[in-house]
Amino acid sequence: MSPAERPLRDYAAEVCEQTDVRRGLPLPVGAHESEGGVNFALFSRHATRVRLELFEQAHDAVPARIIDLDPARNRTGDVWHVWVQGIQTGQLYAYRVDGPYRPGDGHRFNFNKLLLDPFAMAIAQPPDWDFGPARGYDPAAPDPDDTPSPIDDAGAMPKCVFIHEPFDWHDDLPPRRAWSETVIYEMHVRGFTIHSASGVAHPGTYRGLMEKIPYLKELGVTAVELMPVHEFNNGQLPVSNPLTGEPLTNYWGYDSVGFFAPKATYSSAGGHGQQTLEFKEMVRALHQAGIEVILDVVFNHTAEGNELGPTLSFRGIDNAIYYMLTPDLRHYRNYAGTGNTVNTNHPVVRNHILAALRHWVVDMHVDGFRFDLASILGRDESGTLLADAPLLERIAEDPILRDVKLIAEAWDAAGAYEVGSFSARRWAEWNGHYRDDVRRFWRGDDGMRGRFASRIGGSADIYTASGKGPESSINFVTCHDGFTLNDLVSYRTKHNDANGEDNRDGTDANYSDHYGIAGESPDAAIEAIRNRQIRNFLLTLLISRGIPMLLGGDEFRRTQYGNNNAWCQDNETSWIDWRLLERHQDIHRFTREMIALRRAHPVLSRESFYTEAEVQWFGADGSVPDWFDSRARQLACLIHEDAGSRLFLIFNAGDEAVGFHVPAAPEGMHWHRVVDTYRAAPGDISPPDQAPRLDAADYQAGPRTAVILVTRR
Numbered sequence: 001m002s003p004a005e006r007p008l009r010d011y012a013a014e015v016c017e018q019t020d021v022r023r024g025l026p027l028p029v030g031a032h033e034s035e036g037g038v039n040f041a042l043f044s045r046h047a048t049r050v051r052l053e054l055f056e057q058a059h060d061a062v063p064a065r066i067i068d069l070d071p072a073r074n075r076t077g078d079v080w081h082v083w084v085q086g087i088q089t090g091q092l093y094a095y096r097v098d099g100p101y102r103p104g105d106g107h108r109f110n111f112n113k114l115l116l117d118p119f120a121m122a123i124a125q126p127p128d129w130d131f132g133p134a135r136g137y138d139p140a141a142p143d144p145d146d147t148p149s150p151i152d153d154a155g156a157m158p159k160c161v162f163i164h165e166p167f168d169w170h171d172d173l174p175p176r177r178a179w180s181e182t183v184i185y186e187m188h189v190r191g192f193t194i195h196s197a198s199g200v201a202h203p204g205t206y207r208g209l210m211e212k213i214p215y216l217k218e219l220g221v222t223a224v225e226l227m228p229v230h231e232f233n234n235g236q237l238p239v240s241n242p243l244t245g246e247p248l249t250n251y252w253g254y255d256s257v258g259f260f261a262p263k264a265t266y267s268s269a270g271g272h273g274q275q276t277l278e279f280k281e282m283v284r285a286l287h288q289a290g291i292e293v294i295l296d297v298v299f300n301h302t303a304e305g306n307e308l309g310p311t312l313s314f315r316g317i318d319n320a321i322y323y324m325l326t327p328d329l330r331h332y333r334n335y336a337g338t339g340n341t342v343n344t345n346h347p348v349v350r351n352h353i354l355a356a357l358r359h360w361v362v363d364m365h366v367d368g369f370r371f372d373l374a375s376i377l378g379r380d381e382s383g384t385l386l387a388d389a390p391l392l393e394r395i396a397e398d399p400i401l402r403d404v405k406l407i408a409e410a411w412d413a414a415g416a417y418e419v420g421s422f423s424a425r426r427w428a429e430w431n432g433h434y435r436d437d438v439r440r441f442w443r444g445d446d447g448m449r450g451r452f453a454s455r456i457g458g459s460a461d462i463y464t465a466s467g468k469g470p471e472s473s474i475n476f477v478t479c480h481d482g483f484t485l486n487d488l489v490s491y492r493t494k495h496n497d498a499n500g501e502d503n504r505d506g507t508d509a510n511y512s513d514h515y516g517i518a519g520e521s522p523d524a525a526i527e528a529i530r531n532r533q534i535r536n537f538l539l540t541l542l543i544s545r546g547i548p549m550l551l552g553g554d555e556f557r558r559t560q561y562g563n564n565n566a567w568c569q570d571n572e573t574s575w576i577d578w579r580l581l582e583r584h585q586d587i588h589r590f591t592r593e594m595i596a597l598r599r600a601h602p603v604l605s606r607e608s609f610y611t612e613a614e615v616q617w618f619g620a621d622g623s624v625p626d627w628f629d630s631r632a633r634q635l636a637c638l639i640h641e642d643a644g645s646r647l648f649l650i651f652n653a654g655d656e657a658v659g660f661h662v663p664a665a666p667e668g669m670h671w672h673r674v675v676d677t678y679r680a681a682p683g684d685i686s687p688p689d690q691a692p693r694l695d696a697a698d699y700q701a702g703p704r705t706a707v708i709l710v711t712r713r
Contacts, residue, residue, distance in 0.1 A: 007047050020085035021067060025075040029355075030119030030260075031093065033164040038087035042095060047106055049098035052082060053114070053154075054091060058074040058272070061155030066079070078348075084181070090273050092124060092159035093117070095616060097317050100138075106320035106329035107318050108311065110136040110148045113157075116258060116313040118352060121359075122273045123231045123261045130156055131236050133305075136311035145307055145330070149569045157312075158257075161273045173288035174282050174367050176403060179428070179471035179547055180605045183595055184294065185221040186479055187552035188252070188574070189229060196615030201269035206275075206282040215291050219439045219555065219588075220595035223292035223405075225370055227480055228253035231261040232303060237568060239500050239581075248500060248568040253478065254305035254372060255338065257312055259356040262364075274363075283365045292367035294405060298379040299353050300376035305339035306332050314342075314399035321346055323383065327337065327609040333383060335376045337413035344391045345381050353391065358400045359547060368405025370430075375416035378423065385416055390425065396426035407474055420462035423538075428547065431455075431473040438477055439511035440486065442536050442704070444653050445628035452651070453617060453637070458545030460609040462611045471607040473546035477537045478554055483564045485537060485554035489514045490519060490531040495562030498569065506565030519562065527679075532704055535590050535677040535684060537655060539706045540595040543604050543649060552576060555591040556584040585679035586676040593685045597674065597708070602689070603641045615639050621651075634658050634701075645669070650699060650707035662709065678702030681705070690713070 025034070029041045040052055049071070053063035067179075069080050094116060099109030103435040109193035113136055114122060130259070133153035141147035149217040193212060194204035201213040209224075216224065232253040240247050253263065262279040264271030269278055283293050304315045307330060314322035324341040332340040343349050360366045371377065378389030395401060410422035410429040422429050435457045441452040454461045458470025478485045483494075492514050494506045516526040534557065541548045552558075553576040561567050566574045581588055598604050619625040620634040633654040648671065650660050665671050677684055678701070686692070688710065701707050 012192075022083040022085075023073050024081035025153060026154040028451035029079065029123075030117060031160070031162045034083060037085040038091070038162055038164075039081065040093070040117075041079050041081040043079050044097055044099075045321060046259040046318055047099045047109065048095045048386040049111065049420070050074075051083075051096040051111075053096065054087075054093050055159050056092065058092060058159050060092075060159075060275065061152070061153070061156060065305075067466075072433075087162055087234045089163055089165045093162060093315040094154075094157065094159050097316070099269050103145055103307065103330045104328070105107050108136050108315050108319045108324050110311060110316060111147060112152050113311045113316050114152075114154045115311070116158065117160045117317045118258070118313055118317065119260055119355070120258050121158075121163045121260050121348050122159045122161035122271075122619050123258050123264060124263055124272050125158040125160050125233075126156065129158060129233050129235055131233065131310040131312075132156075134310035134312055136309070136316060137308070163273045163276055165273075165277070167277065167280050169280070169284060169365065170288075172365055173289050174365065174403070175222075175287060175290050176367075177290075177292055177398035178607075179405075180602070181599070182223055182292075182405075182547050183221045183542075184223045184225050184474070184547065184549040185216065185552055186225045186227070186549055188227045188480065189263070190570070191251075191575045192552060193576075195572070195575040195577050198576070199578065205268040206278045207268040210282050210285045212346065213285055213291070216291060219592050220599070221550065222290065223294050223367070224286065225296060225549065227296050228256065228298055228372075229263045229266065229295060230256040230298065231258040231263055232256055234265065235569070236303060241498050242500050243498050249570040250568065251570040251574060252567040254298050254567070255301075256298050257300065257303045259297075259353070260359050280364060285467070287365070293365075293403070294368040294370055294407070295366050296370045296372060296530070297357075298372040299344070299356075300342055300373045302342065306334070308682050309339055310517075312695040321348060322623065324379075324383075333414075335379060335383065335412050335414040336373050339378075341376060343381075344377050344389075349435045350391045350394060354394060354398060356555040357395065358398070361401060361404055361485070366404075370407040370409065372409055373412040374410055374422065375412040375418050378416075378418075379416075381623075383414070385418070385712045392427070396424050400532055420459070420468070421466045424452050425466075425468050425472065428472050428474050430479070431462070431475055431546065433460060434459060434473060434475045434544070434546070435477055435479075436509070436511060438540055441539070441651075442533060442653050443511055443513055444633055444655065444704075445511070448653075449625065449629070449632050449700050450627040453635060455546040456540060456637075457615070458609050460514040464609070469607055470545040470609060471547065474549050475541055475544050476549040476551070478551040479549065480551065481565070482507065483510055483512055484551060484558050484560050485534055486557040486559045487562055487564070488537070489533045490514050490521075490559070491562040492518065494564040495563075496565050498563065498573065499565060500568075506563075510564060520559075529704065531576065531587065532677050533595045534587055536704065536706045537596055538587075538591055539675060539677060539708070542598045543708070545605060546611070548598070550591070553580075556581045558587045574682065586684070588679065590685055593687075594675075596687075601647060602640065603639055610639075613640065618661070618663075620658050620660045622663070633661070636660055638663055646711045648709040650701050650705075650709070652701040652703065652705050657700055657702050659700050660707075662694070662697055662699050665695075665711045669713050671709045672712050673707065674710050675708035676702075678705040
């Protein structure tokens with residue numbers, strides 16, 4: 001008989017008299033050092049029995065010690081607790097929780113399943129973590145969902161790591177960058193440096209990211225937005241790439257198994273608690289460089305999936321509390337499209353999420369959060385979107401979180417789309433309208449001139465009604481979810497066949513073009529157009545009011561070969577190939593100089609919408625634009641800076657060169673051309689003191705071209 005199949009009752013004979021165990025305290029919940037021992041506390045309202053198990057190795061099927069909690073002695077209200085003497089940092093532990101297995105009543109307790117502490121600060125994984133043994137039901141039974149699994153899965157389950165180790169923050173303080181000076185760089189921790197060309201000593205890790213901090217600082221970004229770093233199982237997918245036969249993985253990580261635990265495999269030093277230390281070192285180093293850390297967090301669902309998914313934590317601890325269930329109580333509401341929805345309507349769950357956020361801010365020093373599918377967090381028990389959702393309000397008004405950046409992905413997979421109206425002004429939002437309208441304008445679509453003007457002005461048409469300003473708009477042309485910037489100008493349609501879903505996954509609304517042929521092209525003319533369009537997108541992003549967000553690698557044309565949903569591709573499809581930096585130095589230089597230009601002209605990033613005194617709009621002939629002319633693809637604007645200087649921005653999205661009337665410069669000043677995306681590098685962008693002077697009253701803008709003129713004395 002294997003250890004995993006061993007009946008749990010056999011362990012009872014091994015429990016010796018435990019003189020080093022006390023009743024413990026119900027607060028704080030989780031595992032915390034206390035008076036020479038550790039206090040373990042776990043919430044479960046409907047449990048009838050709780051057992052704490054201590055392990056020596058992550059792959060162990062048999063615990064080194066078991067501690068059964070007495071319902072009369074070790075329970076206060078809904079919290080089970082026990083104090084154990086002599087526990088040291090690095091101790092592995094997990095729980096078993098018993099209670100009714102009645103799916104029809106919403107309960108799915110199974111004492112055969114080892115469970116992760118929802119408050120675990122670190123999680124140690126066994127090699128080749130398999131979700132199969134963790135299923136709480138018996139798939140071989142005639143009625144699988146009504147039959148609890150008899151299999152003990154301890155050997156296949158990860159273990160929680162108790163951590164109580166001081167860390168020297170070197171008097172670290174958060175950079176606290178104002179929104180007006182923020183430039184966000186979205187990245188995947190592993191994908192950023194795992195490629196062999198990255199040149200780092202610790203590829204694919206927090207430390208590898210640290211090695212690239214000089215690069216980020218030189219580029220000019222002020223914040224990194226890290227795709228999920230909460231612990232997750234890379235190997236949860238039982239499918240393979242139909243083109244190569246290689247297994248597909250959960251690469252992006254939008255399936256958390258622990259809201260407090262940093263991803264172990266992103267640590268260069270090991271996953272037995274070292275991941276927490278290395279994460280802190282990374283944050284400290286980024287702060288020393290003046291770069292903030294924003295985490296992409298997923299609180300709307302977990303990796304446990306629907307009723308046929310694994311029992312890892314919430315489901316086995318108190319399923320009816322932690323998840324939103326359908327009226328039959330057997331099934332799960334599925335607003336994320338992943339099988340379940342976390343029940344943020346319950347006060348206990350709200351407290352749990354708030355505690356996780358506070359942990360990352362207080363203990364890990366992060367500076368902000370981007371909330372995946374945040375609209376789900378504002379749905380009530382019936383699924384209705386609430387105007388003043390309690391959890392969102394608590395997060396916004398929490399005194400500990402008061403200075404952190406809050407960013408919402410203001411939609412979900414069930415049809416909600418709240419861009420412009422998401423919760424209170426405290427919340428910024430990914431502006432999906434910005435992405436689509438800017439793409440469509442530069443592609444040359446009809447009727448986009450007015451929308452384009454609004455987007456570069458901060459999207460007042462979207463945010464004014466809710467009392468928000470341009471600082472609420474996270475502007476982006478590309479992000480992890482969709483085409484890279486290179487692919488946006490290299491493909492008309494997605495190429496997701498390698499994902500194993502017959503190219504059905506991923507959006508079809510890409511608003512992209514390839515300008516002659518799909519994919520990489522040897523044609524110099526096609527490449528020239530693509531380079532120009534990339535510069536147009538980068539320029540637009542970095543002159544727009546609102547908060548610019550770059551997708552990591554776009555500054556040197558990273559490609560995913562047309563895959564616009566590479567969530568399962570842990571390979572060169574997703575990894576940043578640093579050889580492209582040398583190949584596309586011109587785009588990298590353009591990006592760096594545009595970030596510097598934005599910083600040099602604060603009028604472009606003010607946290608207010610333009611007034612009539614600040615901006616004037618023109619057609620190519622210098623007249624007021626006809627906003628109802630759907631065929632117009634030209635636009636210009638004059639921006640008044642402080643001290644009398646001016647910016648004149650020219651946008652020609654047409655496929656022919658157009659002459660633009662240039663307004664007269666203020667007395668004693670002259671126009672200088674700082675940027676012209678039609679020109680080849682290095683003439684595409686010039687330092688202010690080297691920008692050539694213009695004396696003509698007109699400027700010939702090439703096809704698909706953006707121009708920036710600046711006045712100087």
